[in-house]
Amino acid sequence: MKRTLIEVFLALALVxxxxxxxxxxxxxxxxxxxxxxxxxxxxxxxxxxxxSGESVKAAEEKAVALQQQLTPMEAQLQELAAVKAGLxxxxxxxxxxxxxxxxxxxxxxxxxxxxxxxxxxxxxxxPATLEAFRATLKTSDLGNRKNTICAAQMALIAGGEKVxxxxxxxxxPAAAEGKESKAEPAEKGGAxxxxxxxxxxxxADKSDKKAGLQSKTKWGYDGLMGPERWGTEFPTCAKxxxxxxxxxxxxxxxxxxxxxxxxxxxPLKIINNGHTIQVxxxxxxxxxxxxxxxxxxxxxxxxPSEEKINRVPMAMVIHFVHKNAAGKLAVLGxxxxxxxxxxxxxxxxxxxxxxxxxxxxxxGIKFNPASLLPREFEFYSYEGSLTTPPCTESVSFxxxxxxxxxxxxxxxxxxxxxxxxxxxxxNGREIVMN
Ligand SMILES: [Zn+2]
Numbered sequence: 001m002k003r004t005l006i007e008v009f010l011a012l013a014l015v016x017x018x019x020x021x022x023x024x025x026x027x028x029x030x031x032x033x034x035x036x037x038x039x040x041x042x043x044x045x046x047x048x049x050x051x052s053g054e055s056v057k058a059a060e061e062k063a064v065a066l067q068q069q070l071t072p073m074e075a076q077l078q079e080l081a082a083v084k085a086g087l088x089x090x091x092x093x094x095x096x097x098x099x100x101x102x103x104x105x106x107x108x109x110x111x112x113x114x115x116x117x118x119x120x121x122x123x124x125x126x127p128a129t130l131e132a133f134r135a136t137l138k139t140s141d142l143g144n145r146k147n148t149i150c151a152a153q154m155a156l157i158a159g160g161e162k163v164x165x166x167x168x169x170x171x172x173p174a175a176a177e178g179k180e181s182k183a184e185p186a187e188k189g190g191a192x193x194x195x196x197x198x199x200x201x202x203x204a205d206k207s208d209k210k211a212g213l214q215s216k217t218k219w220g221y222d223g224l225m226g227p228e229r230w231g232t233e234f235p236t237c238a239k240x241x242x243x244x245x246x247x248x249x250x251x252x253x254x255x256x257x258x259x260x261x262x263x264x265x266x267p268l269k270i271i272n273n274g275h276t277i278q279v280x281x282x283x284x285x286x287x288x289x290x291x292x293x294x295x296x297x298x299x300x301x302x303x304p305s306e307e308k309i310n311r312v313p314m315a316m317v318i319h320f321v322h323k324n325a326a327g328k329l330a331v332l333g334x335x336x337x338x339x340x341x342x343x344x345x346x347x348x349x350x351x352x353x354x355x356x357x358x359x360x361x362x363x364g365i366k367f368n369p370a371s372l373l374p375r376e377f378e379f380y381s382y383e384g385s386l387t388t389p390p391c392t393e394s395v396s397f398x399x400x401x402x403x404x405x406x407x408x409x410x411x412x413x414x415x416x417x418x419x420x421x422x423x424x425x426x427n428g429r430e431i432v433m434n
Contacts, residue, residue: 080120083120084120084121087117087120087121092117092121093117093118093121096113096114096117097114100114106135108136111132111135111136112136112151112152114132115129115132115133115135115136115152115155118132119132119133119155124155124158124159125159125160126159129155129159130155130156130159130161133151133152133155133156133159134152134156136151136152137152137153150166153165153166218233218389219233219234219388219389220275221275221418221419221420221421222418227421227422230389230391233389234389234390234391236385236390236391236392236393237389237390237391240385240391240393241393241427242383242384242385242393242394242427242429243384243385243391243393243424243425244306244382244384244385244386244387244395244397244421244424245306245307245308245384245387245397245420245421245423245424246307246308246382246384246397246423246424246426246429246431247307247308247309247310247311247423247426248307248308248309248310248380248382248399248431249309249310249311249431250431252380252431252432252433253430253431253432253433254432254433254434255379255381255432255433255434257289257290257381257432257434258288258289258290258291259287259288259289259290259332259377259379259381259398260287260288260377261285261286261287261288261320261332261370261373261377262285262286262287262288263285263286263296263368263369263370263373264284264285264368264370265366265367265368266281266282266284266285266366266367266368267282267361267365267366267367268347268348268351268361268362268365268366268367269281269282269359269360269361270348270351270352270353270359270360270361270362271353271357271358271359271360272352272353272355272356272357272415273356273357274356274357275388275416275419276300276301276302276416276419277300277301277348277352277414277415277416278298278299278300279298279299279300279348279367279369280297280298280359281296281297281298281299281369283295285369286322287320287322287330287332287398289324289330289396289398292324293324293325294322294323294324294328294330295322295323295324296320296321296322296369297321297322297323298321299318299319299320299321299369299372300318300319300321301316301317301318301319301414301416301419302316302317302319302387302419302420303315303316303411303414303416303417303418303419303420304316304317304418304420305317305333305335305336305420306319306387306420306421306423307333307335307397307399307423308423309335313420314335314336314337314403315336315337315338315406315408315411316335316336316406316411316414317333317334317335317336317399317420318333318334318336318372319331319332319333319387320332320333320334320369328394328396329386329394329395329396330395330396330397330398331384331395331396331397331398332398332400333397333398333399333400334372334373334374334400334403334404335399335400335403335404336403336404336405336406336411337403337404337405337406338405338406338407338408338411339405339406339407340405340407341405341406341407341409341410342372342404342405342406342407342410343371344367344371344372345372345406345410346410347365347367348367349410349413349414351365352415372404373400373404374400374402374403374404375402376400376401376402377400378400378401378402378433378434379398379399379400379401379433379434380397380398380399380401380431380432380433381396381397381398381399381431381432381433381434382396382397382429382430382431382432383395383396383397383429384396384397384424385424387421388421401433
C-alpha cells in the first residue's frame with residue numbers, strides 16, 4: 001500500500017514535471033517568436049527610416065533646385081513690376097497714342113509696340129489691349145511675323161477670347177530628344193531665313209550645286225515655304241536621321257578631337273543671297289580637325305542662333321563652312337551674345353551689299369575671319385547636316401562654347417529677322433565636348 005502510494009506520488013511528480021517542462025517550452029517558443037516579430041518590425045522600421053531619410057534628402061534637393069529657379073523668376077517679376085510702374089506713372093502710353101493719332105495705319109512694329117505697352121499698363125483684360133492685339137493680327141502677314149501673331153493670340157486667349165491658336169504658336173514638343181519638331185515652336189522666337197549659300201558653296205558636285213540653286217526659289221523660313229515643308233521638295237530634310245541644328249544638352253562624350261583655325265586676311269567679298277549675309281573667302285584659310293586641313297569656303301550668319309544650349313538660343317551664330325580634300329564638310333559655329341559692339345561685324349555691316357544675289361567687293365577693304373573668333377577653342381561637336389535644303393548629311397559641327405559679343409544695334413541691323421532652322425531630333429547621336 002505504502003509502495004503504491006509512493007508510485008502514485010512519483011507518477012504525479014513526473015506528470016507535474018512534464019507539464020512544467022511543456023509549459024516552459026511553450027513559453028520559450030512564444031518568446032522567441034515574439035522576438036522574431038519584434039526583430040522584423042525593427043528591421044522594417046530601420047529600412048523605412050532609411051528610405052524616408054532618402055526621400056527627405058531628395059525633397060530637400062528638389063526644394064533647393066526650385067528655390068534656384070524661383071530666385072530669377074522673382075527678379076523678373078520685380079523687373080516687370082518696375083517696367084509696369086514706369087509705364088503707368090509716366091506719359092508713355094498717352095504719348096504713344098498722341099503720336100499715333102494722326103496716322104491712318106500703324107506699321108506692324110508700331111502696332112505691336114502699342115499693344116505691348118497697353119498690355120503692360122492696362123493688363124490683358126482691358127478692351128483697349130485686346131483691340132490693339134487684334135489689330136496686330138490684321139496688320140501682320142504670317143511671313144515674318146510669327147512671333148507677333150503668336151504673342152497676339154496668346155494675349156487674346158489670356159484676355160478670355162476664343163482664338164484658334166495657330167499650330168506654329170502651340171507649345172514646342174519636348175525639345176530635341178528624339179521628337180521631330182515639325183511646327184516651329186513659339187519659344188523659338190520665330191526662326192527663319194537663312195539660306196545657305198554657304199551650304200551651297202560647300203557642295204561637292206554639279207548636281208548639288210543645281211539643287212542649291214533650285215532650292216533658292218523653293219524654300220524659305222515662313223509659311224508655305226517654311227522648314228516644316230522643306231521635306232516635300234527635299235526629302236532628306238524630313239527623312240534624314242542626323243539633321244542639324246541640335247539643341248545641345250548633356251550627357252556629353254569626352255572629345256578626343258583637336259580643332260584649330262588658321263584663317264588669313266583677304267579681300268572682303270560679301271553677298272546677300274536672300275537667306276543670309278555671306279562672306280566668301282579666298283583659298284588659304286584652314287580649319288584643322290585632328291591636323292586634317294579643311295579649307296574655309298565662306299561664313300554666314302543666322303539670327304537667332306540655330307543651335308540652342310539647353311533649349312536657349314543665342315542672339316546670333318556665325319557658321320564657318322569648310323571642306324576637306326575628300327569633300328567632307330565641317331562647320332565651325334561661333335555664337336554671338338548681346339553685349340558690346342563687335343568691331344569685325346561693324347566692318348561687315350558697314351559694307352552690306354545693297355543688291356541681292358550680287359557679290360560685292362568694296363575696294364580696299366580687307367577682312368580676316370579670325371577677327372570673329374573667340375580666344376578659347378573649347379567646343380561641342382556632333383555629326384549633322386546642312387541646315388538648309390537639300391539638308392545633305394555628313395557634316396561635322398564644332399560649336400565653340402565661348403560666345404563673342406554683338407551689340408543689340410548690330411543684331412537689329414542684320415537684314416534677316418529670322419533665319420534659323422528649328423532644332424532637329426537628336427536620334428541618339430553623341431554630342432562631344434572637350
Ligand atoms: Zn548656317
